[in-house]
Amino acid sequence: MSSKLFEPLAIGPMTLTNRITIAAMCQYSAIDGSMTDWHLQHLGNLSLSGAAMLVIEATGVTPEGRITHGCTGLYSDANETAMKRVVDFVRSVSPIRIGVQLSHAGRKASAERPWEGRGPLNGESAWETVAPSAIPLAPGWPMPVALNRAGMDRVRDGFVASAQRALRMELDFVELHSTHGYLISEFLSPLANKRTDEYGGSLENRMRFPLEIARAVREVWPRQRAMGSKISGTDFAEGGWTPDDAVAYARELKRVGCDYVTVSGGGVVLDAKVPTGPGYQVPYAERVRRDAGLATGSVGLISDPHQAEEIVASGKADYVSLARGMLFDPRWPWHAAVTLGADVKYPPQYERAHPKAWPPGRQVKSS
Numbered sequence: 001m002s003s004k005l006f007e008p009l010a011i012g013p014m015t016l017t018n019r020i021t022i023a024a025m026c027q028y029s030a031i032d033g034s035m036t037d038w039h040l041q042h043l044g045n046l047s048l049s050g051a052a053m054l055v056i057e058a059t060g061v062t063p064e065g066r067i068t069h070g071c072t073g074l075y076s077d078a079n080e081t082a083m084k085r086v087v088d089f090v091r092s093v094s095p096i097r098i099g100v101q102l103s104h105a106g107r108k109a110s111a112e113r114p115w116e117g118r119g120p121l122n123g124e125s126a127w128e129t130v131a132p133s134a135i136p137l138a139p140g141w142p143m144p145v146a147l148n149r150a151g152m153d154r155v156r157d158g159f160v161a162s163a164q165r166a167l168r169m170e171l172d173f174v175e176l177h178s179t180h181g182y183l184i185s186e187f188l189s190p191l192a193n194k195r196t197d198e199y200g201g202s203l204e205n206r207m208r209f210p211l212e213i214a215r216a217v218r219e220v221w222p223r224q225r226a227m228g229s230k231i232s233g234t235d236f237a238e239g240g241w242t243p244d245d246a247v248a249y250a251r252e253l254k255r256v257g258c259d260y261v262t263v264s265g266g267g268v269v270l271d272a273k274v275p276t277g278p279g280y281q282v283p284y285a286e287r288v289r290r291d292a293g294l295a296t297g298s299v300g301l302i303s304d305p306h307q308a309e310e311i312v313a314s315g316k317a318d319y320v321s322l323a324r325g326m327l328f329d330p331r332w333p334w335h336a337a338v339t340l341g342a343d344v345k346y347p348p349q350y351e352r353a354h355p356k357a358w359p360p361g362r363q364v365k366s367s
């Protein structure tokens with residue numbers, strides 16, 4: 001049986017050994033933006049999964065660009081040293097491609113960790129948030145400050161400086177977070193961006209600042225390393241970002257030198273109607289892949305190996321991106337390989353667990 005899911009994939013200058021990637025997942029376990037031992041075990045563990053690519057969680061490019069006090073940052077030497085320790089560790093145990101998702105949380109910053117309620121911080125622990133327009137995320141959330149040009153420069157420069165830190169760590173790729181209602185997607189979405197200057201109004205205007213950031217990062221991020229973005233296929237809300245907008249944005253990202261996009265969606269408004277179900281965002285990836293013509297991944301409730309195989313074999317996406325499924329089963333790619341009759345390389349220390357090494361009658365069952 002041949003499996004497309006386990007075929008290599010070239011993403012710009014980066015070659016993946018298969019088409020299974022691990023999505024960025026915030027761990028809310030950093031201290032002052034610096035990774036801790038939790039990240040060592042979390043990313044170390046996932047790096048042994050058999051997936052080809054591992055995206056480090058949404059990482060604030062400025063302190064106020066973090067979502068919570070527990071989010072990682074890449075705005076200080078201490079942050080860089082702490083992340084480098086984790087990246088070096090991952091590299092010492094796994095050949096996985098590893099990169100970081102650079103992010104600014106915009107009006108969704110200054111929030112509680114999920115297990116503390118997810119709501120806005122209050123009192124001394126809160127900080128002032130920024131956004132394209134002074135519109136709160138939802139009732140009860142603080143009024144963000146609408147960014148002026150100086151503030152936008154600071155954000156853009158934060159992305160650039162963080163990319164330079166990522167380069168010093170020799171990460172394989174950087175990914176710009178442009179979905180889920182964080183700052184870049186706030187600029188893109190007509191629901192959060194009500195500006196009347198050249199950064200608001202038309203799609204071209206709303207894309208202007210995100211593309212300024214992408215261009216500035218590309219200038220310092222060498223062509224020999226991949227750059228990508230996680231984008232929205234839709235806001236899932238009336239009057240919001242559409243699949244046509246996603247195609248236009250992906251085309252522009254490609255033009256400024258992006259090598260891949262992972263298509264997600266939602267998050268700009270809290271009352272969006274998201275029709276969650278297996279592979280619910282696949283059609284958006286399919287559209288972007290077909291009409292923008294750059295390496296495209298699909299994310300969102302992909303958890304069954306046959307489903308993942310169908311997505312890539314039918315050309316709906318070039319790769320799949322898994323988040324919760326990978327936390328639930330950190331050996332998902334091993335199990336998918338058994339199910340699909342494919343092979344995946346195990347670390348030599350674990351080779352005796354490979355189905356081929358099991359004695360007859362003790363074969364691992366596929367799901």
Ligand SMILES: Cc1cc2nc3c(=O)[nH]c(=O)nc-3n(C[C@H](O)[C@H](O)[C@H](O)COP(=O)(O)O)c2cc1C
Nearest residue numbers: 023024025026057058299300301302322323324325
């Ligand atoms: C614990 C957790 C943390 C997440 N953090 C991020 C993040 O840092 N950046 C991001 O783009 N998406 C984040 N997401 C969303 C996932 O990357 C993914 O887009 C979403 O969960 C859908 O994929 P899934 O159904 O495979 O979980 C997070 C999801 C989970 C479960």
